[in-house]
Amino acid sequence: MKRSKADLQDPAGATAPADLRPDAGLAAVEFALIAPLFLAILFGIFVYGLSFGAWLAVRHAAAEGARAAVAGLNEAERKTLGEAAVDAIFTGFDPVFKPSLMQREAKVMPGNNHLFEVTVTYDLSSYGLSVFSKLLPVPATQISATSIVPNGGY
Template sequence: MTARRGWAAVRRLGSDAGGSSAVEFAIVAPVLIALFAGIVVFGLYLGAMSSLRQLAAEAARASVAGVTDAERASLARQRVDTSLAGGSLFRPGSVGVEVGADLGDPTLYVVTLSYDSTALGLGGFARLVPLPPDMMRSRVAVRRGGL
């Protein structure tokens, strides 16, 4: 009689699905968390890169009005500072501005903006997903004279 009860208990144990949801969640949860972290990290990074690219384009457009290289550089820096002061993803003074002639084509000059993305606070996700490079750069070339 006890042997029958033992086998009945084993059969019931095999058909019991009470803990299967917890096991499935334990298997799937790390993958979903890593996927969500990757979406957050790369979404923030791509948004910051897009903002930096837009800011570089604005600075290059503003610098077209300059007659000399020094005036162009001043106009580009002024435009970046004005944009950052008006509210942006980046803090004022956190974006580096370089303006100079293009070495490959003397009819062009280049506005290059650089930003250290560690200020975005993405380092906390380093254990979950691979992080993009820390230094972000956006380079926009404009023809001298605006043409």
């Protein structure tokens, strides 16, 4: 059954002007209530996505550096191979994660000459994520990972 405009009139027969209807401005009020929550969720996705991506890149670079260092015959060669592998990984992430913000260290593990460790640290503080700290909890700005392998694989 199709309703006509006459069916929508009040019992007295008068219709309200468009700007005086009860639902006038309702969309603006709903937007004002929902927009802050929506923006907080959106910024949270961005901040935590960037932080999680950096964490994955750091873990991957440390693991690849340690894996490459296994092939070295002495400490100097292991260090060179490990650092070169870390640099190559971060060069691949260059549009998002800058190699200049990464620190790496490849060395024989202190206290155990049979183990070699590669440590990678990345600084997210230059990304300005602390701006959102009043709005939502922000993850740490320093991300670090260490991988340890036996010297020469034996």
